[in-house]
Amino acid sequence: MALPLNDTRTDVRIPWLRVTANGQVVVGAIEAEVVSNNHYAADRFSTSIAIGGDAWPGLGLWANEADILLEIQFSLDGGISYTSLIQGAVDNVTIDFSLGLVHLEGRDMAASLIETRTQETFSNQTASEIATLLASRHNLNPQISATTTPVGRYYENEYNSVTLDQFSHATTEWDLLVFLARQEGFDVFVQGETLHFQPAAQPADIAISLRPEEMIDLKMERSLTLARDIEVVVKSWNSRKNSAFIQRATTTRHAGAKKRLGRIQQYIFVQPNLIPDAALKLAQRKLAELTRHERTIEVTMAGELDLTPRSVLMLEGTGSDFDQAYFVDVIERRFGPDHGFIQHIRAKNTSLGLERTSAADFADGLVS
Secondary structure (H helix, E strand, O other): OOOOOOOOOOOOOEOEEEEEEOOEEOOOEEEEEEEEEOOOOOOEEEEEEEOOOOOOOHHHHHHHOOOOEEEEEEEOEOOOOOEEEEEEEEEEEEEEOOOOEEEEEEEOOOHHHHOOEOOOOOOOOEHHHHHHHHHHHOOOEEEEOOOOOEHHHOOOOOHHHHHHHHHOOOOEHHHHHHHHHHHHOEEEEEEOOEEEEEEOOOOOOOOEEEOHHHOOEEEEEEOHHHHOOEEEEEEEEEOOOOEEEEEEEEOOOOOOOOOHHHOOEEEEEEOOOOOHHHHHHHHHHHHHHHHOOOEEEEEEEEOOOOOOOOOEEEEOOOOOOOOOEEEEEEEEEEEEOOOEEEEEEEEEEOOOOHHHOOHHHHHHOOOO
16 A cells, blocks of 8 residues: 555555565565563564565575574555564474465574573673673674673672572573673663663653553553562572571552551562672562552554653553553564554553652662
8 A cells, every 4th residue: 555646644654564584575474473572581573474475585495494584674654664673583484385374483683692501600700791792602783881790799709609500501691691680780682683781771751652542452450469568578698608687678658658458568589698788689679570560551552663662651541540651561563464553562660650660769768
């Protein structure tokens, strides 16, 4: 579908799909799904392509090629400009010969890190140096924020014996990066051909505002368990110093709020060989993760290309306390002949509000 040549409207929505395989456009792409997440995990894709749309690739590529790098792009202006939503290796090929279709499934380029085992200790290197090294091994562009702490000091020089040795035969490079990111309070993800290893963003700007009348579907959920005061307890011991200790982080609700049933919900985590400061940071991080699940919304709407799993959206117009900011958790975008271009979003936040979710706010009343 295209506009007449003399039509100068710029507000017309004309979704198009484009798929490339090993850098070459594949004619015959019918439908696609891209699932983007904020879970220290690879994004996923699937697509269906008509066989014989043109001479290339035919069945040869799908039946014989060992490595297929796929990119899925969407356009909202009839193919004038495209936005790449995911790039990654195909994991599975299914050829439905009777229907003349090939179905492809895969993950973004974090997949190569996920599938690579490591037994290295890296004890004298920093987290950012390790991330840069691993990026280069997989031909990824490093977008790495510098860190200064040698990883051997995470457990007061017991990192090698306590951490990697017990997992040395099962740890993947991705597991290692996630561990390092958590120790530094970082985020780690792959976007396109770039490995991002950087401080976890606390976005201040609302990427998009939504009202019920603009959505296809809206579901809202609230956990009353997480709406209570919450205490996170981290218990640890230091085998080197032969001592044990406990650190706590607790939510502080508004002074006028009712304490339902008068109980504090307690969560206990046991982590060996931490120092007190690291245990406190772990308690604070776990508290933030738990409270952010208090309110969740699930939105189905027309597809767009601006939101990412690290965006913030604002819900308005419900006439309830659900009208607030939410952190995007998962975005599932689908393009197909039956439903056009739609997306499903899951987002979450605490009733304490957006301003109470950053790590800096732990010292300003969120926890004690």
